[in-house]
Amino acid sequence: MIGHTVVLLSLVASHSDIDLETVAKISADASQVASVVLASASPVAGAITLATCNRYEIYCEVPQSEDVAAARSEVISQIAASTGLSQDVISTALVSKTETEVIEHLFSVGAGLDSAVIGEREIAGQVRRALNEAQAAGTATGSLVRLFQAASRTAKDVGSRTSLGSRGLSVVSVALELATDLSRDPDWSTKNVVIFGTGAYAGATLSLLRERAAHHVSVFSASGRAEAFVAKRGGTALDESTLEAALEQADVIIGCSGSDHRLMAADIAALERGTRPLVAIDLALTHDFDPELGALEGVDLINLESVRMAAPEEQAQSLRQARSIVLDASEAFAAEQRERAADAAIVALRKHTQQVLETEVEKVRAQHGCTAAAEEVEFAMRRMMRQLLHVPTVRARELAAAGRAGDYIEALQTLYGLEVESPSAPSVKNDSRCPVTGSAADDAAPAPAAEARTPDLVQLSRAV
Incomplete structure (x- = not known):
């Protein structure tokens, strides 16, 4: 194939x-x-x-x-x-x-x-x-x-x-701004906050609450991870036995878990909260809070749709600049992908010519031994092979850039009967050389261009 x-x-x-x-x-x-x-x-x-x-x-x-x-x-x-x-x-x-x-x-x-x-x-x-x-x-x-x-x-x-996102806007930050606007008291240092969940959004939420000087933050996890979460980030861990009391004193509850344990409107209505107002922020796609919660007296419900409607528009100039960067990067990556097909084709062609060359060189050595004449013939043959491969290599690059690498590969099969291996790298499954080390590994700079190429291509370039 x-x-x-x-x-x-x-x-x-x-x-x-x-x-x-x-x-x-x-x-x-x-x-x-x-x-x-x-x-x-x-x-x-x-x-x-x-x-x-x-x-x-x-x-x-x-x-x-x-x-x-x-x-x-x-x-x-x-x-x-x-x-x-x-x-x-x-x-x-x-x-x-x-x-x-x-x-x-x-x-x-x-x-x-x-x-x-x-x-x-x-x-x-x-x-x-x-x-x-x-x-x-x-x-x-x-x-x-x-x-x-x-x-x-x-x-x-x-x-x-660009200045896009320089204000640090996020789904969480916009939701907290909405909660501030709905609250009678904008001072977060006096509010009792209960977070549902211990995932990435919960972590981002707790960080932003700290920036707003919120000191009374409790965390509940239906899966029992609250203790480990607060041990790293601060706050008070809740469990089933302490959740109800915390909800009775809560000014803001924030859902970030997306678990099957949904807080129902009836659960809040049954609490002894008196006339204490409550802002419920539901950031879970599958809803941590019953949508009917917002129908209760004294309860304001903020969900993802509320955040989307309230999100401010960024400056048109920043957006244009950001989209230009994205478009340029996309085109560069697409071109690199196309060149990989050319690399595989060039490797196949050079392997073929290298094998032919070595066969002929062995014949010269067998006939003339390690003489000066034999070395001169070998040098001339290698120089001729490099010259013969120059134009096919350039054409491979040109056709790949035009998205026509397949034409080049088909020509190699027709002319030489070559099979070109797929240029895709193998899966990283069970590969001890590719450990998953977190975001630091993802943020690493890309490998130099020569290393990113197929190793055979580099070696053959030097040999031919």
């Missing part, structure tokens, strides 16, 4: 296209879809899932364009099986993107340009975590790793080269 540049496919359900309730339904129990799809007979070679408070996206690598339809069908089938929704509902909700669309979309997402709060900070960390989790699960291929690492670098470029 002739090798081609791998095809990138993404299936996207986000707040930009559908309502958050549908996104939440698709996200439910779909975290293991990537592993299940890879274990099936589908053509998907690798997959990374990006699930946040307002999106569910799965990024796949497939061997060739002819496999895209089958890959999409398998992903939809597995999401339907895990969520209980019909395949028609899933298919309608998920927007498919391929090739350069995938690259530009992920880069935009990572830079916060596709968020409910434009320029938000949390999404870049979520992109890094999605990659880490896929690496740990063994579902990330080399192409997908490069894609997500490039998205993280682009997000950093947008942050450092």
